[in-house]
Amino acid sequence: MKVxxxxxxxxxxxVLVLAPVELIGGFLISRNGQHVMSxxxxxxxxxxxxxxxxxxxxxxxxxxxxxxxRDLLSGVKRGIVWSIGFGxxxxxxxxxxxxxxxxxxxxxxxxxxxxxxEIIVYFCVAGLIAPIAEEVIxxxxxxxxxxxxxxxxxxxISNSVFLALHPEAGFVQCTGALLFTLSYELEGKLLxxxxxxxxxxxxxxxxxxMATIL
Numbered sequence: 001m002k003v004x005x006x007x008x009x010x011x012x013x014x015v016l017v018l019a020p021v022e023l024i025g026g027f028l029i030s031r032n033g034q035h036v037m038s039x040x041x042x043x044x045x046x047x048x049x050x051x052x053x054x055x056x057x058x059x060x061x062x063x064x065x066x067x068x069x070r071d072l073l074s075g076v077k078r079g080i081v082w083s084i085g086f087g088x089x090x091x092x093x094x095x096x097x098x099x100x101x102x103x104x105x106x107x108x109x110x111x112x113x114x115x116x117x118e119i120i121v122y123f124c125v126a127g128l129i130a131p132i133a134e135e136v137i138x139x140x141x142x143x144x145x146x147x148x149x150x151x152x153x154x155x156x157i158s159n160s161v162f163l164a165l166h167p168e169a170g171f172v173q174c175t176g177a178l179l180f181t182l183s184y185e186l187e188g189k190l191l192x193x194x195x196x197x198x199x200x201x202x203x204x205x206x207x208x209x210m211a212t213i214l
Contacts, residue, residue: 003188004064006145010055014141017050037118041125044133051136065140066190075187079195082183086196087203127205131197138162139184139193147185155181176200 025043029036058064066075097103138158146154159177166173180193 003147003185004060004066004144005148006064006141007058008145010058010064011141011145013054014051014137017054018047018137021047021050037121037125041121041129044125044129048129048133048136051141065136065144066184066188067140068189071189072191075189075191076195078187078189079183079192080199082179082192083196083199086179086200123202123205127202128198131201132194134162135180135184135190135194135197139180140190143181143184151185155185172204 021043025039029039029043032039052062052067055062055065062068063071138161142161143154143158146157159174159181162177163173176197180197183192183196184190
């Protein structure tokens with residue numbers, strides 16, 4: 001299924017929305033370090049709502065960013081299939097590392113938030129809100145805008161921007177970015193990478209907490 005193209009005026013509208021929200025959100029986060037995840041969740045939520053409203057008035061509606069109404073359920077199903085397949089590969093890789101004497105959980109000792117409320121907020125933001133926002137922005141809009149001119153440029157630029165905005169970017173983030181983009185390219189349904197991203201982040205959060213406990 002072909003990835004839909006984003007018209008330049010809607011791309012500009014998106015940038016004009018994201019720029020002030022990111023600036024204001026970044027300022028508030030820098031001023032209030034105790035509620036970073038809550039503020040980030042609000043910021044990403046505002047971005048998603050406004051962007052979806054903008055593309056709702058596009059000629060092709062939300063279909064232009066891969067969120068056509070008829071593709072929603074099938075997108076989730078395909079995302080689950082992709083997640084299972086990738087999960088099997090991850091399990092095999094973990095088995096190989098363990099066999100070689102490495103502990104894969106060592107790479108995930110990020111430390112869970114303190115307190116049940118903070119854990120819930122962290123899970124909601126990192127495991128749900130952020131993946132949806134990032135896929136709408138980086139795959140649905142940025143990749144969709146660049147894809148009409150060059151597949152290579154779309155892959156390189158969209159993933160480079162995605163990783164540049166993740167200071168902690170490492171092997172896991174690089175692999176995820178490539179997987180999200182590849183799944184959207186092949187499926188043409190944004191809910192495929194959204195589903196993979198949500199399930200992947202949720203799994204990483206659980207494993208990270210497990211690694212800390214162990």
